[in-house]
Amino acid sequence: MLIAPSSSHCCANCFAHPWLKHFIRDGGDEKGTCSYCQAHHVRMLNIEALAEPFNNLLGEYVGESYREHEIEPGSHHWRARPLLEALQEDWELFAPVTLARNTVASLLSAILNHSVHKFGDQLKHDSWVLNHSTQAMFTASRQFNKFFGCDPFSDRISFEEVRKSVELLGTAENQVADNLPYFAVLLETGRAFVRARQGCEKDAVGTNKPYDDLGPNPLHPASRANTDSQYALYLADAATTALAEIRLLPGDVASVAEVSLTQNVTVLDLSQSFGEINPFVTKNLSWILDLSHLLSSVAEVISRPAFNPSDYALTQHMANIARAAGYDGIRYPSALDGRQNNLVLFTSGVVRIGNTWVATQVEPNS
Ligand SMILES: [Zn+2]
Structure with a gap:
């Protein structure tokens, strides 16, 4: 016909x-x-x-x-x-x-x-x-230095203030938190990661041995996804990534540990591709698109080493929204180790430390 x-x-x-x-x-x-x-x-x-x-x-x-x-x-x-x-x-x-x-x-x-x-x-x-x-969320789209109508590089917004904004209907933080489930993933019990810490101990005969305590620094100094004294445990998918992230010089040693999840956790996933949104079926399309632009900016910043702590003001703000919204952590790409990812956990008591060993950074091309 x-x-x-x-x-x-x-x-x-x-x-x-x-x-x-x-x-x-x-x-x-x-x-x-x-x-x-x-x-x-x-x-x-x-x-x-x-x-x-x-x-x-x-x-x-x-x-x-x-x-x-x-x-x-x-x-x-x-x-x-x-x-x-x-x-x-x-x-x-x-x-x-x-x-x-x-x-x-x-x-x-x-x-x-x-x-x-x-x-x-x-x-x-x-x-x-x-x-x-x-304009969906008033985030000055694609200009992360202006997002949320504040300048995260000079305005210091406490977790308590962020938590209040997340609960207040209509604020940018509230809209972001509402749409974060689209970007969340479940990591299951038993899933293994690696943690590395610079340095090691010596045993009685002078042989290198890994530190006994490979948990987080109890002072929790400010970093990519936490402000001073906020609990954060930084892990990586693979040992090469964990070692790359602590930026050892040739000859330096590090204590390395296998770390596995003792319960399911739900994390915000910044390691995903943000370009695959299906406009025909995605609910709240404009909000999801706005948030995907914002999160890809955050992913880019959080994946890089910072030269001074204020470089992480944006990523700390985003992390505080994820914390306030009840997520256990954030998975993010590693700029230092190609296709691998890192994980920061906000929830304590959800991992077990397994085998530990000492790694030595070799000379390049040796
Ligand atoms: Zn046709």
């Missing part, structure tokens, strides 16, 4: 987004020639069936009049883009064949005819729109 132009049906070849292609192939109930991309003998889906996933995606876009007070008379908002262009730039939605045939505007218009926008905007394919995620 040939579907007429301005058809109510489209096919998977019209689109480039992998999830959308699967959705159309799986749901397709007609066979024919697609009037939007001209593919022959393909499974086609009634465009009405795209309403729900597109409603979810379109919630991320608001008409530029949303920020009317920032628009110069006779021009557009400096961050606004026509909807079609925004969708293509942000998500690579449409296939080159549909873009080249210029039927893409009529395809998007047919989809928009079925969609209901959550902010009540009647979006058209050429409406000038803004990304809602850039």
